[in-house]
Amino acid sequence: GAVVSQHPSWVICKSGTSVKIECRSLDFQATTMFWYRQFPKQSLMLMATSNEGSKATYEQGVEKDKFLINHASLTLSTLTVTSAHPEDSSFYICSGKIDYGYTFGSGTRLTVV
């Protein structure tokens, strides 16, 4: 089946540094990739929708200059958290749209210290 490979699975970074999260579609072409953030014991909140070759669409309240999304190819989308702060610590999950559903990456747990 369609698989999205997400890396890294966890990362610890210092406050003020940037972190890049990659999501690769392994056996399908992901024209659309969704990026979610999940705080502990909460639901998934959509951050942005990225389409290959165009600018991402960000949800209200998500800073596009802080969460940079690049979707330059049909198999790779990246999320860069710039100048990370402790409040950015969360579980980030990407999702690629497939025929009648979505396939999710394994998630990245970001801890900013």
Added chain:
Amino acid sequence: ELKVEQNPLFLSMQEGKNYTIYCNYSTTSDRLYWYRQDPGKSLESLFVLLSNGAVKQEGRLMASLDTKARLSTLHITAAVHDLSATYFCAVANNNDMRFGAGTRLTVKP
């Protein structure tokens, strides 16, 4: 705006009992999904419901969809400990998918 309401948020069950999780949504939808999430893990797809009256079953879980009432249910039959997890419904309309708040299910011996 597409909104999804899920209840209950917390559910503690004894093994062998039955229960139902409810998912209401606010606008016409193309598809409804049920997912399972174990602690520290990503989402595992359980069911995709595409049309009114759709019913799908897998093991002790059965999902149904009533598009007129904008309601989906996830029924748990004779719960076992292995079903302990958080269950999310999600509703999609075109490219917009929204998640319910999740139901944290704990099955006790």
